[in-house]
Amino acid sequence: MINVALPKGRLGDKAYALLARAGHPCPAMQEDNRRLTFENEAIGVRYFLVKPSDVAVYVERGAADVGIAGKDILLEYRPDVFELLDLGMGRCRMCVAGPKDFRDDPTQTLRVATKFPNIARAYYSAMSREIELIHLNGSIELAPLVGLSDVIVDIVETGKTLAENGLAPLAEIVPISARLIANKASFRFKGDALRALCADVERTMQA
Amino acid sequence: MRNLRADERMSIELRSLYQRHGYLPYRVNQFEEYDLYMRNKRFLISEHVLAFSDMDGKLMALKPDVTLSIVKNTKDSADTTKVSYAERVYRVPRGEHRFKEIMQTGLEVIGRVDDYTMGEVLALAAGSLQAIGPRWALDVADLDIVSGILEPIEESVRAQMLALISEKNLNGLRALCRAQGVGERTAAQLYSLITVSGPFETTLPVWERMALPDACREALCGLRGALEMAAQGCAGRINIDFSVVNDMRYYNGLIFTGFVEGVPTSVLSGGRYDRLMRRMGRSSQAMGFAVYLDQLGRLLDRRPEADVDLLITYTEATDRRALLAAAREATAAGESVRVQRAGETAVRSRRTLSL
Numbered sequence: 266m267i268n269v270a271l272p273k274g275r276l277g278d279k280a281y282a283l284l285a286r287a288g289h290p291c292p293a294m295q296e297d298n299r300r301l302t303f304e305n306e307a308i309g310v311r312y313f314l315v316k317p318s319d320v321a322v323y324v325e326r327g328a329a330d331v332g333i334a335g336k337d338i339l340l341e342y343r344p345d346v347f348e349l350l351d352l353g354m355g356r357c358r359m360c361v362a363g364p365k366d367f368r369d370d371p372t373q374t375l376r377v378a379t380k381f382p383n384i385a386r387a388y389y390s391a392m393s394r395e396i397e398l399i400h401l402n403g404s405i406e407l408a409p410l411v412g413l414s415d416v417i418v419d420i421v422e423t424g425k426t427l428a429e430n431g432l433a434p435l436a437e438i439v440p441i442s443a444r445l446i447a448n449k450a451s452f453r454f455k456g457d458a459l460r461a462l463c464a465d466v467e468r469t470m471q472a
Numbered sequence: 473m474r475n476l477r478a479d480e481r482m483s484i485e486l487r488s489l490y491q492r493h494g495y496l497p498y499r500v501n502q503f504e505e506y507d508l509y510m511r512n513k514r515f516l517i518s519e520h521v522l523a524f525s526d527m528d529g530k531l532m533a534l535k536p537d538v539t540l541s542i543v544k545n546t547k548d549s550a551d552t553t554k555v556s557y558a559e560r561v562y563r564v565p566r567g568e569h570r571f572k573e574i575m576q577t578g579l580e581v582i583g584r585v586d587d588y589t590m591g592e593v594l595a596l597a598a599g600s601l602q603a604i605g606p607r608w609a610l611d612v613a614d615l616d617i618v619s620g621i622l623e624p625i626e627e628s629v630r631a632q633m634l635a636l637i638s639e640k641n642l643n644g645l646r647a648l649c650r651a652q653g654v655g656e657r658t659a660a661q662l663y664s665l666i667t668v669s670g671p672f673e674t675t676l677p678v679w680e681r682m683a684l685p686d687a688c689r690e691a692l693c694g695l696r697g698a699l700e701m702a703a704q705g706c707a708g709r710i711n712i713d714f715s716v717v718n719d720m721r722y723y724n725g726l727i728f729t730g731f732v733e734g735v736p737t738s739v740l741s742g743g744r745y746d747r748l749m750r751r752m753g754r755s756s757q758a759m760g761f762a763v764y765l766d767q768l769g770r771l772l773d774r775r776p777e778a779d780v781d782l783l784i785t786y787t788e789a790t791d792r793r794a795l796l797a798a799a800r801e802a803t804a805a806g807e808s809v810r811v812q813r814a815g816e817t818a819v820r821s822r823r824t825l826s827l
Contacts, residue, residue, distance in 0.1 A: 327736025345566055345737070347715065351643040449738070452640075453609040453711070453731045456670070 266309045267458055270324055270332035272317035276355045276443055280333040281312065283352065287465040309458075321346065321446065330451035331459060336441045337420055341381045347452055349463050350445040353470065357441050359384060360434040362427050363409050363416035367435060378408035379418040388418070388438050406430045478772035479575045479765035483558045486577045486600055486763060490556035493596060495579045498555035500541040506531040508540055515540065515722050515748060518564040522571055536563040539760060542580050543749065548756050552583030565766070566737070572766065578742070580760035585744065587694060590726055590759065591701025597730060597740055597761050598706045604768060607733035611713035612672070612699060615724050615743075616691035618717055621661045623685060625654065630720075637665050638715045657683075665714040672699045675712045691725070698726060716741075722748040728761070734771045739764055781807035783821035785814040790827045798827060 269284070271277040281294055291305040291312055304311045315323055317335065321344040324332040331349075337359055339348065359381070369375065371394075378399040379385045389396045399414050406426055408414040420441060421427060421434050445466065447459055476484075491497060509521045515537070522534040535541060538559050546553055558577040565572055579596065581589055594612070601608035618637075622630050629652055636645040642663065649659040661684065668678050676699065680692055695712075703710050716729040718741075727743030742761020749758050782802045786795050795811065802809045810819050814826065 325736070346639075348639045348641040348644065447640075448736055449715075450731045450733075450736050453611065453709075454607060454733045 266306075266311055267331065267455060267462060268311050268313065268329045270313050270315050270320045270329035272320050272333060272335075273314045274317065276317065276335070277314060277333065279354050280352065280443060283354070283466060283469060284462075287462075287469040289462065289465065318342075324446050324448050327448045327450055329448070330455055331445060331447045331462065333443050334446050336439070336444055337381060337384070339444060339446070340439065341383050343383070344446070345449065347447040347449060348444050349447055349459075350466060352443040352445060352466070355441070355443040357420050357422040358434070359418065359438040359441055360421040361388075361416050361418055361436045361438065362406075362421065362432050362434050364431060365433045367416065369415075375416065376414040377416055377418055378405055378414035380405060381418055384438065385418040406432060478769050482604060482763075482765055482768060482772065483575055483577050485603055487556055487558050489599055489603060490577075490579045490596065493592070495554045495556035495596075498542060498557045498580075500535065500538055500545070500557065500559060502535065502560075503532045504535045504541055504544075506533040508544060509533055509536065512540055512722075512748070512751065514719055516563070517566070520564045520571070522562050534562040535559070536561055538576060538578065538762065539580060539745070539748075540752075543582065543752055543754065543758065546582045546754070546756070548754050549583070552581060552585075552589070554581050555579065575765040576762050577765065578760060578762035580758065582749075582754075582758045583756050585746075585757040585759045587697045588701075590694065590698040590744075593742070593759050593761065594698045594702035594726070594728065595704070595706070597728060597742060598702050598708060598710065600740060600761075600763050601708060601730045601732055602706065604739065604763075605732035605734060605771065606707075608708040609711055609731045610702070610708065610728055610740075611669075611711045611716050611731070612695070612726065612728040613712065613714045613716050614691045614695045614726055615717065615720060617679075617684070617688045617695075618665065618714060619720065619724075620685040620688035620691070621658065621665065623687075624658050626652070633662065634717050634720070637662075638717050640666050640715050642666050669713040669715070670711055672703070672710050672712045679712065695726065718743065720747075722751070726759070730763075732768075732771065735767045737767060739767055777820070778822045779819040780810045780821050781823070782809045783818060783824045784809060784811045784827060785818075785824065786811065786827045787814050795827055798825060 271280055289310050291303045291310060293303040294312060302311060302313050313329060318338055320332040320334040321338055321342055323329040324346050325344040335355060375394060375396045376399060377385050377396045378401050380401060382398050382400050385398060405417045405419045408417055410430060424434060427433055452459055506523045509516060513519050521536050523531055526532045538557055556579040561574050561576050562571055581593060598610050601610060645662060668675050676696060699710060716727055718727050723743050723745050724747050725744035729738045730740030732739050740761055740763045744759045746757045749756055784798055799809050799811050
């Protein structure tokens with residue numbers, strides 16, 4: 266049995282559709298109910314639906330053998346897992362954003378609001394820029410509007426939310442997309458099944 | 473033995489295995505000078521060290537590692553030292569945010585590490601995994617092969633490549649090779665570090681057929697010898713897998729990591745660390761491994777069906793002498809006995825006696 270952790274929501278739906286097309290379907294997934302685990306015993310696969318930022322935790326600790334996680338989560342939490350495939354879906358960019366007319370004053374400490382403190386810290390420390398990090402859990406775009414921060418570090422998909430709030434991307438830190446990750450111990454004991462799953466998905470993506 | 477925790481029981485079993493092979497028991501001090509760890513920070517699994525000031529004001533640490541202490545206390549000599557240990561260490565486990573006391577056992581060879589010794593250490597690593605669980609995997613790689621392949625790559629990019637190899641991130645490695653303009657032949661060899669992995673019986677010949685730099689060929693030859701020795705009479709799986717690559721500032725040559733089914737992270741890791749020896753001013757060669765027993769609790773500790781063999785309950789009216797006699801009779805027969813008042817929450821017992 267392969268245990269797969271999927272992120273709840275749109276990305277999870279898309280990822281499941283890809284896995285189903287690749288020969289790992291689980292009809293119970295399509296039923297509209299509140300269950301959190303779905304099993305297709307005949308082909309030996311069990312899906313869990315978890316919060317997107319928790320997928321890596323399930324995989325790292327072996328509760329799931331594989332999972333679908335955004336590169337943003339992998340960069341932020343650095344879980345000890347294998348990153349087997351770039352699924353090319355859920356594409357977006359990790360960006361620095363701020364008021365359209367923002368001018369950085371290098372004599373001042375830059376105030377950065379973000380949900381991704383580790384990514385933000387690594388980015389600015391590589392530039393030797395001193396920052397004050399403000400860790401928020403949501404509505405990051407609000408921070409520069411009300412003077413909580415100078416800029417934000419956040420995921421930008423279309424840039425629409427930013428534009429509607431008079432903000433714009435100022436610099437791209439790294440492109441983001443969904444990745445297929447695997448637990449390191451599972452890879453040793455269910456290696457053949459995981460490699461086969463990986464190959465099925467890769468073939469389906471190219472088709 | 474039955475009342476020992478799983479990690480304690482396993483620690484005794486493994487130490488006995490090492491001592492049967494002539495690895496003499498070694499004891500290190502619980503405390504070590506803090507400075508030792510600060511100078512070799514990157515050698516540690518986590519950089520956090522529990523420190524305190526000793527009575528004379530000297531900054532000391534609760535040891536997070538055993539190898540550094542053993543190396544520190546070993547002098548260069550013509551003889552080879554083989555030691556084994558079982559110690560408690562204090563560190564922050566990966567993915568956690570608090571210090572933990574961890575039972576660790578392992579062995580070290582310091583002096584001359586020849587082909588026989590490499591095979592012996594690898595075989596004992598396989599033997600340790602075999603003792604822990606029926607299904608296990610020992611993943612082995614050789615850093616000299618990796619450094620041979622990385623030779624033409626610019627030094628500043630090598631660490632990034634090693635990180636991608638340890639993630640098995642083929643997409644990422646391809647993208648980086650393209651961005652760096654790495655030549656086709658080197659790029660193909662780098663990809664093989666991810667793709668050519670699995671049971672050594674099938675993957676080693678693939679490596680041996682590849683057109684690799686001379687330094688790699690020599691390493692492959694040593695690798696074959698050690699793997700064949702370790703695989704003799706062993707029931708598990710020995711793989712070649714370069715995702716076990718480690719910090720090249722300390723390690724060189726053979727490195728390995730062990731997994732046991734049922735535990736989500738590695739339980740054993742080790743390798744050649746001649747480079748650490750140089751950094752600590754020693755000219756000897758060295759090799760060893762450690763087994764982390766903290767992960768094994770849930771795997772090995774089956775909760776017993778009963779807490780005691782016999783539960784004796786008594787009331788106000790029970791004759792105390794008869795009670796004592798019944799308890800003594802059972803303990804004399806080798807049973808565990810719990811005596812408690814009737815009506816109190818009972819422990820789980822195999823049988824009960826009401827007096």
